[in-house]
Every structure is written in C-alpha cells, then in structure tokens.
Amino acid sequence: MFELAGLEAAQADPATGKLLRVTPTLCRITSYAEGELLGMTFSEITHPEDREENLEGFRRGVRENEPEYSTEKRYMHKDGRAVWASVRTTIIRDEDGSPALTLAVVQDTTARKRAEEQTLSQARLLEQVRAAVIATDLQRQTS
Numbered sequence: 456m457f458e459l460a461g462l463e464a465a466q467a468d469p470a471t472g473k474l475l476r477v478t479p480t481l482c483r484i485t486s487y488a489e490g491e492l493l494g495m496t497f498s499e500i501t502h503p504e505d506r507e508e509n510l511e512g513f514r515r516g517v518r519e520n521e522p523e524y525s526t527e528k529r530y531m532h533k534d535g536r537a538v539w540a541s542v543r544t545t546i547i548r549d550e551d552g553s554p555a556l557t558l559a560v561v562q563d564t565t566a567r568k569r570a571e572e573q574t575l576s577q578a579r580l581l582e583q584v585r586a587a588v589i590a591t592d593l594q595r596q597t598s
Contacts, residue, residue: 463561463563464481464561465492465559466556466559467556468557469517469546472496472498473496474495475493484540484561485531485533486532486534487533497559500531501528501529502529502531502537504529505528508526509528512526516546522545522546523544523545524546525541525542525544526542527539527540527541527542527564538563539567539568541561541562541564542561542562543559544558544559544560545560
C-alpha cells in the first residue's frame with residue numbers, strides 16, 4: 456500500500472505516537488525528509504492548536520475500542536506554515552485486542568480550505584457594502 460502513487464500515509468506506534476513508516480507524498484506535503492519524520496511523533500507535526508483535540512480523539516478510539524478515527528487538522532510544514540489535511544486513522548489490534556499499530560491515510564485539503572476562507576472573506580465584504588454589486592465575467596456578462 457505504501458508504494459501506491461499519490462497516497463499520503465503513515466504508520467505509528469499507538470503507545471508513543473512515534474512515526475514508524477511514512478510515504479514520500481507525506482514527506483512532500485510536510486517538507487520533512489523521511490529520516491526526519493521517523494524521528495518524530497504525529498503530535499510534533501500537528502499544529503499546536505489541534506494537538507489536544509487530535510490526541511483526545513485518538514485516545515477515545517483506543518479506549519472505546521473503535522477501529523477508526525477521522526478528523527480534519529493542520530500539520531506543520533517544515534517552514535512553519537500550516538497544511539490542512541483530512542486524516543483517517545485505523546487502529547490495528549493484536550490477537551489480544553491491544554493496539555499494535557496505527558495506520559493514518561492523509562489527504563491534503565489545503566487548497567479547499569483556502570478556497571473556503573476566500574469565499575467567507577468575500578461574503579463578509581459583501582455584507583458590509585451599502586451599494587448594489589453586479590458580478591460580470593471578462594466579457595461583461597452577468598451571472
């Protein structure tokens with residue numbers, strides 16, 4: 456699975472959160488080399504404002520024996536900027552039912568989040584305008 460083109464994924468130790476295996480595309484979206492990521496925990500590359508919620512969701516999945524945990528969160532790019540991602544984590548258990556490994560499939564959603572933010576910003580701006588607004592395309596056709 457890790458060799459599939461375009462798949463952003465990571466395996467981590469459920470007890471420590473330490474990354475055990477990462478795909479090249481996950482390295483690309485975070486800008487960390489594989490060796491750098493393998494020395495980190497998933498919390499270390501999670502945006503500080505998203506860490507506690509992410510950890511609690513993961514702990515709840517382990518505690519309540521849920522097989523999956525999904526969230527949308529921000530990863531920290533090596534240059535310090537936030538990278539939005541949709542993450543689906545599967546907890547793989549051993550024969551005794553104890554968490555043995557986690558597998559996270561990650562989808563970069565940064566472009567979608569930026570488009571949503573731009574749309575909200577434009578809507579707020581339009582709410583403040585006290586005059587008529589007419590939108591046209593480059594041929595001056597109204598939509």
